[in-house]
Amino acid sequence: MSHIVTVTPGEKHPAVxxxxxxxxxxxxxxxxxxxxxxYEDQVPETRHERCWIATWFDDPEACSYIGDDADDDGDYxxxxxxxxxxxxxxxxxxxxxxxxxA
Ligand SMILES: [Zn+2]
Numbered sequence: 001m002s003h004i005v006t007v008t009p010g011e012k013h014p015a016v017x018x019x020x021x022x023x024x025x026x027x028x029x030x031x032x033x034x035x036x037x038x039y040e041d042q043v044p045e046t047r048h049e050r051c052w053i054a055t056w057f058d059d060p061e062a063c064s065y066i067g068d069d070a071d072d073d074g075d076y077x078x079x080x081x082x083x084x085x086x087x088x089x090x091x092x093x094x095x096x097x098x099x100x101x102a
Contacts, residue, residue, distance in 0.1 A: 006085035013075045020051035056097045067100040
């Protein structure tokens with residue numbers, strides 16, 4: 001239990017909030033500094049205050065919801081009028097991430 005997404009319906013767009021409940025010792029806080037260097041094994045991973053997943057949720061275009069009810073027209077692919085909060089699983093797809101409720 002460490003990655004929680006909360007979706008609340010909004011007037012125009014759903015609000016999607018990501019929260020990492022792991023502490024900064026967790027593996028998800030260990031990553032390379034720049035996205036450009038994520039491919040480069042020589043670049044050392046360093047510890048960060050923020051979970052790597054949180055950085056992707058800063059940009060709605062970069063995190064696609066892939067649950068069974070995903071909506072191609074919706075923001076984040078989240079269907080309208082969804083109100084849900086829970087643990088998520090996340091898949092890194094190089095220039096975006098995919099997520100769904102676990
Ligand atoms: Zn995390």
